[in-house]
Amino acid sequence: MSAEEFEPNIVAFLCNWCSYAGADLAGTSRTQYLPNVKIIRVMCSGRVNPLFLVNALQQGADGVLISGCHPGDCHYMEGNYYARRRYTLMHKLLEHVGVDPGRVNMSWVSASEGAKFKDVVEDTVTKAKEAGPMEQFRRRRINW
């Protein structure tokens, strides 16, 4: 498969209060954003267990995006601060294991930033395309 043909699978964990509304705004305002991204709505970016991310990479995602409210704007006051600590570290750990750093992405998108959501998705897809298909620890079906 050549680099041009490769369409990465992106799993996006969006927080209900900001980023999901931001993605919704991008939709209602007819902004075209790339269809590679599969959105999973969570109540807060702090709800995303780091193992979600590892399991997504294991089960077929080529890139992961976690998006939440801007620092200080969390609906639950501090959820995104915890998430920020976690994913900064998780990003470093995965990088150390040899996962391309472009596969793990995080962003702050508020409910009014439909245009920013489009940019974030484009950026994530570009990085995942550069990294190529995720083959390192993809779970393979056993062929008996």
Add this chain to the structure above:
Amino acid sequence: MVDESKLREKAAEVLAREDVRRLIGWKRGTYGFEAAPCVIKDASEAEALIFDPTCVQNPASFITLEEKKPVPRGQEADTRKIAVMVKGCDSRAIVQQLVEKAYDRDHVIVLGIPCLGVIDRRKAAALFGDVASQVSAKVDAEKVAVDVGGDVKTVDRKDILMDKCLRCRYPNPLVYDELLADEVEKWAGDEFADVGEFEGQSPEEKWAFWEEQFSKCIRCYSCRNVCPMCYCVECVVTKLQPQWTRRATDISENTVYHIQRAWHLAGRCIECMECQRVCPVDIPIMTLNRKLTRDVKEMFEYEPGVDVEAQPLLASYNPQDPEDFIM
């Protein structure tokens, strides 16, 4: 060095107390370069206790192993204390367990032992081969004198001591009720040179290294069982619902297991190196842990197992935390 007769005397004195249930320490192993951890309940058994550079095990791992069974109606729970002997690095495990409120400070009596380093059995095997007799050793600031069945040989520190000892920052216990010997002087610093060196590689080189290492893993979970910080009653890797990682030993599940294990020690690992010591297939597990330790120190200025009053790293935050990777 510790005077062993004083150590036994002190242990017997502590065990004789009404409010002490048991004592965790070390006794001479049956063979080879490692002592055996032991749990004693009676002051008369204190004669078996030793401390020398063969005492590598971390006794703090055993404190949380005790099963807390429900107490039948009409009976009182046993609230007697546990006495534990610790080296400098082991005491950090106790500090971190206290930070996480695994137990109360007055649940344990900590007998601290300043330590000059312990023997790495892999390095020792390279020097002495397989040894079937009992080994004792003495260490000072320059040399290690190893006594293999009566035959004494002096070895350079760096040839036989564990890597963690060569870069030890806390040779003296950080928390103790009693110190069994005089404090020793710190001899090294830690620049995390090994982490920096590994980081210089490209993602492909890193993965090639880890693919080989992780594919060796037989998932015996020794690294988890021996870890003083892995004391969850129900561990995420053995949980079936939801099943985060399958039990197959293929590269995918092994990688996820090791990422999980390292992740769960982020900001908690106290670098006692027990995980790497017990690994039956010699996976350099500490490479992952040390990477996180270094990053936690650099990014959040946090060091686990040093301050009893500290907040657990991932259960606290600072609005000024770095966020350079966030778009």
